Amino acid sequence: QVQLVESGGGLVQAGESLRLSCTASGNIYSIHDMGWYRQTPGHERELVASITAGGSADYADSVKDRFTISIDNTKNTVYLQMTSLKPDDTAVYYCNADGVIVPTTAGPWYEYEYWGQGTQVTVSS
DSSP states (O other), X not given: OEEEEEEOOEEEETTOOEEEEEEEEESOSBXXXXXXXXXXXXXXXXXEEEEETTOOEEEOTTTTTTEEEEEETTTTEEEEEEOSOOGGGOEXXXXXXXXXXXXXXXXXXXXXXXXXXXXXXXXXX
16 A cells, blocks of 8 residues: 655745655555646646656746755655745645556556645745
8 A cells, every 4th residue: 555645735925935745655666756736626636846756857837946846766755845935826735656666476566646635735915
């Protein structure tokens, strides 16, 4: 069983910073990439940033130059440093781990995708 546990959300004022963390735990052989998505009521979940185990990162245009994603492969942990926060950044942020290989004692190994439970980020104006 693999679980993603997020932390670091909260209420801040516009212009302030927050750092989100997400750790994947369980019987994990390797993870191909991890990322952060966000969702507001009535809207689809959207990619904020993602990063491969090799360190290649991708960002939504709306957060480029303000957010930085990083990964610690030894801890299966991904971070999202958010600066210059805006009210439009208010959302529930979800951690994602993709290409997660879970070893088994018998049979083939498969890749899975997992999601965290979400953490609320609220930015007041």
